Amino acid sequence: MLLSNQSDKFQVAWFQRFCVDEVWQLADFRKILFEDAICPAIVVKASAGKPDVPTAEMDYYTPKAQRVDPRQASIVVSADDRKPLALADLLTAAVNDRAFMFWKVPFWGTGRDSRLIERLGRMPTLGELAGKPSERKRWVKGQGFQPCSASTKKPKPIFWKEDDWYIDAKRTRFAVLLTTDDCVHIGNRFQDGLHRPRDSRIYQSPLVLVNQGCSRFAFCDFDVLFQHSLQSISGLTEDADLLLLLTAVLNSPLATYYLFHTSANWGVERDKVHLEELLQLPFPLPERTKDVVVSRHLVQQIAARLRQAKAEITAAGIHPDKRDDARRRAVHDTNELVYRYYDLTEWERWLVEDTVDIFEPSATPASLHSKSLFTLKPSTLDDRRVYADLLCGTISRWAERSPYQLAGATVLAEREGVALLTLTKVPRGGPAVDYREREPTPELTQLIERVARASVREGLGGLRFLRGFALFEERQVHILKPLAVQHWTRTAALNDADELALYIANMGQSD
Numbered sequence: 001m002l003l004s005n006q007s008d009k010f011q012v013a014w015f016q017r018f019c020v021d022e023v024w025q026l027a028d029f030r031k032i033l034f035e036d037a038i039c040p041a042i043v044v045k046a047s048a049g050k051p052d053v054p055t056a057e058m059d060y061y062t063p064k065a066q067r068v069d070p071r072q073a074s075i076v077v078s079a080d081d082r083k084p085l086a087l088a089d090l091l092t093a094a095v096n097d098r099a100f101m102f103w104k105v106p107f108w109g110t111g112r113d114s115r116l117i118e119r120l121g122r123m124p125t126l127g128e129l130a131g132k133p134s135e136r137k138r139w140v141k142g143q144g145f146q147p148c149s150a151s152t153k154k155p156k157p158i159f160w161k162e163d164d165w166y167i168d169a170k171r172t173r174f175a176v177l178l179t180t181d182d183c184v185h186i187g188n189r190f191q192d193g194l195h196r197p198r199d200s201r202i203y204q205s206p207l208v209l210v211n212q213g214c215s216r217f218a219f220c221d222f223d224v225l226f227q228h229s230l231q232s233i234s235g236l237t238e239d240a241d242l243l244l245l246l247t248a249v250l251n252s253p254l255a256t257y258y259l260f261h262t263s264a265n266w267g268v269e270r271d272k273v274h275l276e277e278l279l280q281l282p283f284p285l286p287e288r289t290k291d292v293v294v295s296r297h298l299v300q301q302i303a304a305r306l307r308q309a310k311a312e313i314t315a316a317g318i319h320p321d322k323r324d325d326a327r328r329r330a331v332h333d334t335n336e337l338v339y340r341y342y343d344l345t346e347w348e349r350w351l352v353e354d355t356v357d358i359f360e361p362s363a364t365p366a367s368l369h370s371k372s373l374f375t376l377k378p379s380t381l382d383d384r385r386v387y388a389d390l391l392c393g394t395i396s397r398w399a400e401r402s403p404y405q406l407a408g409a410t411v412l413a414e415r416e417g418v419a420l421l422t423l424t425k426v427p428r429g430g431p432a433v434d435y436r437e438r439e440p441t442p443e444l445t446q447l448i449e450r451v452a453r454a455s456v457r458e459g460l461g462g463l464r465f466l467r468g469f470a471l472f473e474e475r476q477v478h479i480l481k482p483l484a485v486q487h488w489t490r491t492a493a494l495n496d497a498d499e500l501a502l503y504i505a506n507m508g509q510s511d
Helices: 008-017 027-033 087-095 099-108 111-121 237-250 253-262 292-313 320-341 346-362 381-398 442-454 490-510
Strands: 018-025 042-048 057-061 075-077 082-086 139-143 207-211 217-220 230-234 404-413 418-427 436-438 456-458 463-466 469-472 476-482
Touching: 008 018, 008 087, 008 099, 018 099, 082 087, 082 099, 087 099, 099 111, 099 253, 099 346, 111 253, 111 346, 111 490, 207 237, 217 237, 237 253, 237 292, 237 320, 253 320, 253 346, 292 320, 346 490, 381 404, 381 418, 381 490, 404 442, 418 442, 442 456, 442 476, 469 490
Parallel strands: 018 057, 075 463, 404 436
Antiparallel strands: 018 042, 057 082, 139 230, 207 217, 207 230, 404 418, 418 476, 456 463, 469 476
16 A cells, blocks of 8 residues: 555545554565565554644654564564654655655665655656657657457557567567567568557667566667567657667666665565656756766767677677677676766765665565575675775764764674674874774673663564664764674665764754
């Protein structure tokens, strides 16, 4: 219900009728709690009486799968899995038919993610350019033809010649750049006619092919026919470079990041994106970017790189594996250009890459032993060093007028599955202090165990709440963190820096 993009009116009425205290999103446990579950489940704690809309808030709990079977023990709720949300924001989103995004973005997204998604969401969308043939937009989008069946009363005539190119999506797994080697001549297929008429423009090049789940995208520079399991976005000949730009964007981590956080089903129920959701992807033309000249140059670079890859792929005698390598290299090379086109800062790129590499593969695991649960893998020394250096560096840059900066050190308690990170004030401009780790003394081990136990609160119904722990001293801050890699990502460092800075600022105001 909450993540449906067709329940906005219902949510407006229901959430103004009852006082909602808590909403629990259990999508990550769907295949673990209920093996045969078709849809994800939510739990809502509410009471009778109308809320005060301007001030009302609710706690949104988004627990993620842990190495504890919730059917045998507790569902673990970390401090990051509790987000206070304002009712007024929900109603505003619902009025704009975007209630599902109100719930979806904070499901896996952090505060930093919300800021990036909000920035991207202010850009022009792909849907402003592409629409149905009847909408008379710059580009035409549409679904392939459907052959007539026994239920077809009046078959519609075919409109192609036997030597026209045709791609069979059931037999060909296309990617990035379509070639005639991926296609066959349509011949005498479908001579009985079509179920309904189709506008021929959606088959005309240049175009971008999209599979039904919006997970594969390929540019095509020749006319091609396809059935209804495929869709296309087609433009004029002079827009070929822009459609190549679109191809690069759709195949980039940035598109994966945005769609994972904003589409209704991906990461919750099925890894599927509807075409209408794809059309909400931020896609500004160069003329609507901050630097038109630079953007136009980036479009030319992307188009040239993909055309070069097309030449490599179609080279005589090239082995199929080398074709795939050429496609992968082209995507790798254009990703950096896509980041620059969208003017992504360094920290925004870190959010994108952490989501694509760690969080997205870990969503809705099939079991607690799934190899794709990257979030729960043990962190490495390099993970913790990168986290600590970024955390210290971020806070130190904010306090650049201070005579001090921060240095990090960690005490590992691997048996307990936690680490005690200590941030120490050191003179700015003095000798560099490298991040270091050490094993705890027996006395410190006992202390860490006591703190770890104290940070757990047992709730009703088999819930276990993990509270964050931080001890502030005059020159040091001690933070207790689980050792799983999800707590030591660059994304975690950035968000933890925000929280620490806010806490320190509030402490200063209270003094």
